[in-house]
Amino acid sequence: MCGRYTLEPEANETLKRLFDKANLRLEESAGVFPMPMKKIATGEIFPSDTILTLLGDKATENVGAYATRWGIRSKSLVINARAETLLEKVTFRPLFSRQRCVIPTNGFFEWQHGNKKNEKSTKYYFGLGRSTPLYLAGLYRVHEGELESVIITTASHPSISEVHDRMPLIIAQEDLRRWLFDDSFAQKQLQREMPSLMKDSLC
Template identity: 35%
Template structure:
């Protein structure tokens, strides 16, 4: 998954109602790593907002890590603890991927076909700052035409399972979403 996604503050009331909490985000049509992201966390079956910086930089890494592969997130030492105890959802309008066409990089926006928010799976790291990493999975056929990975998207009806299930029981949520759910359009 590429390192950009889009958030519009117009999703705030929709997210607030679905999660029965006060959610407030600012519009950022090109949210990039190291910027602040509004996320949702669950504690005792209630949801609340936590703002986090997108990306972590462990002492062993030369670069910012923004994504973790869902297939290995439960076992990799860097991610294991956060995955067990600090899961979050990132409400957004969609994400961006680029592909080369006729020698030029062309930007595409991936969003829900019904223009409703999508909920990317993430994990939080809380030290001096609160930081996050998004989770990726193998793409569906539509997204696979643009990139070899896509975000793990948690359906509205699976939000409680995402937070309350044990790490071993989450594998079904890591499957890519159906092609029909995703709308792709060129974003110049």
């Protein structure tokens, strides 16, 4: 799964540009549909935070930086969609065909739980280096005047699997537009092996 990640716009010129564009859009909308009211979160990002998200307009094939709320509100807050089963889910199947998105990050966290009772879990940070953006595949929807999003997860690469058996579905920077606009390409990404990532122990 993916339960936390980071956004540090100052660490990368591209992230800073996208962050500024999304915040400007928020200011211009002043909370009017379909933008959430809160400003985009930075640092360690938690479920329900307002997050930086790239959305594509299929009619024009324009890509824009927006703010969405991380999590789809249902009986509980749903923050992830499994790549292996999302096309079978009533909630996610229509979103995959029409409303895919990309969530720019610097990296994400996973926890390795101890085998013994009361043993402390170890927190790990995964990425390509904090100054290199990591783009996570997602889905979004409009609900009660707000944009909501989930992160797609898949089986872990061996560089992560000793810590957790799941990880976010990562899209290469050069493939962002194809993920957003090419349905056939996007479906193939659901089965793609993930890249190797660097790991830092944060304890």
